[in-house]
Amino acid sequence: MTTTLSIRDLARNTNILQQYDYVDIEDKKSHEYKGLFISPKYADEFRKLLEKKIMDERQRDLDEILQFVGSGSIDEKYMNMTSRELREARALRL
Numbered sequence: 001m002t003t004t005l006s007i008r009d010l011a012r013n014t015n016i017l018q019q020y021d022y023v024d025i026e027d028k029k030s031h032e033y034k035g036l037f038i039s040p041k042y043a044d045e046f047r048k049l050l051e052k053k054i055m056d057e058r059q060r061d062l063d064e065i066l067q068f069v070g071s072g073s074i075d076e077k078y079m080n081m082t083s084r085e086l087r088e089a090r091a092l093r094l
Contacts, residue, residue, distance in 0.1 A: 007034060 001020050006028040010016070017023060021039040026032060038046055062079075078086060 002022040002024070003020050004024040004026055005016065007025060008028070010023075010025060017037055021042060023037040025034040025036060027034060078089070081089065
């Protein structure tokens, strides 16, 4: 089940979260969306979905960059490194 609650309603009774699988939180005065709570039984599934979406966005951004850089100019061993790892690898090379 789903519902929409205000922050004030949630602060008054946190046990209400146990009754719903998905709870939208909104400011009742301005009708501004503040966030959501999901049931613990769906948390792992939602986390996996979100991680996949983030990885897809990163890959799309990387593909756009590589389109201009050219895939031959970046060594494969550097493709999955963070910026910190790249700096360390560069420092070791110098």
